[in-house]
Amino acid sequence: MGAGVQVLAVPGLGEIAAGDDLIALIANASSAAALAVDGGDVFVVTQKIVSKAEGALIELAGVVPSEEARRWADHWQKDARLIELVLRQSVRIVRMERGVIISETRHGLICANAGVDTSNVDGRFAALLPADPDASARSLCRGLVARFSVPLGVVVSDTFGRPWREGQVNVAIGAAGLMPMTDYRGQTDSFGRELTASAIAVADELAAAAELVMGKTSRIPVALVKGTGLGTGRERDGSARALIRRAEEDMFR
């Protein structure tokens, strides 16, 4: 890690549609903004534009809610078609109470509404999470490394709530070209004693840092994080799956 980290907004991407070439759009927007893209840098890309480019939008008019979805939606005054999508995207319900659904997606992510989201989407549609956010990150990493000819990392981010704490933070749901955790175990502290339980989820911290320049309404879906040196350009380095706790080690199933 260097002495300083810079988080830069990548402006001017515009509205993303299915089939858009995100690699070209991100590279061109970075160049147009005269951003210096250097080896070790990391692009953080919000899930929403990845989902849009990959066509992971569902037209609500075509969704037929199940009996369960209708009952829940009626009770909590929700759109039954959205609830139906949430249930379909869930492999396990963690909590379903007070109008809130926390569930596990088939990616293993545990989040509200299985990542189904209608914000910043044409009102007739709902956005799903990308089918394989790590694969999305790998594809972006490969393309951006080729375009800039330097080793880079890519994080695909989404904003998640947390147990016990208010507010949402941006986390990494996909990663490539960087090690998502920095493991300090075996290293020594300033008193020469071995650190025993310190692995930092740097991919989540990169996502969180990126959110500071993105905002929810400001149309900045991509940030460039410079100065960490975390980007390796090796697309097989890292996977956001490594950030998901295995069921048998999770005390909060």
Next chain:
Amino acid sequence: MGAGVQVLAVPGLGEIAAGDDLIALIANASSAAALAVDGGDVFVVTQKIVSKAEGALIELAGVVPSEEARRWADHWQKDARLIELVLRQSVRIVRMERGVIISETRHGLICANAGVDTSNVDGRFAALLPADPDASARSLCRGLVARFSVPLGVVVSDTFGRPWREGQVNVAIGAAGLMPMTDYRGQTDSFGRELTASAIAVADELAAAAELVMGKTSRIPVALVKGTGLGTGRERDGSARALIRRAEEDMFR
């Protein structure tokens, strides 16, 4: 939010002892490193040096473990005196299994070992969390605002684990001089639709961003985050308590 955020390490603080004047040390270290401190900037200060300066270290030799602490420590091969401190610092045990204690501190924080920590501390001692991290942040904020004559924010940070996800991230356990949450509810998205459930825990994101320049072993306990404009200098603005979910709204008690 501007187009860019900078996270700068504040180097050269050295080892902190009880009674040290953190305000003077941070201000002098910032000046010595020729860091420009501007209105709106936020200092992120790790809990460990706040605890050390406030003398929140306990000499383990003087701790007499209870029967419960001894039994648990024996079973999991832990130091019974540390377990005793963890239990004393806890107002409620959330999980106590597999050698791990997740508990609620009297501050309302839910974390491993009630924040009791022996890393980066002289081996004869354990560090507790500051008695009132918001008060610590207010004091630092007042002093640093006076010293630099610009409105600043202060976050006191600690690294916490999370349910469901591997690795730790830096979060805000104390805050002053900034609003810890940015609430987008009522604002409209890029399609003109009202955002209904978006409050971002920016104080946690600032803490996470700061960790990227701190590292666990690199002796950088303070970072300066520039470019967010979040620092207001009003020491009563914000409290990390606002980031703690109220018991009646918490589905993961």
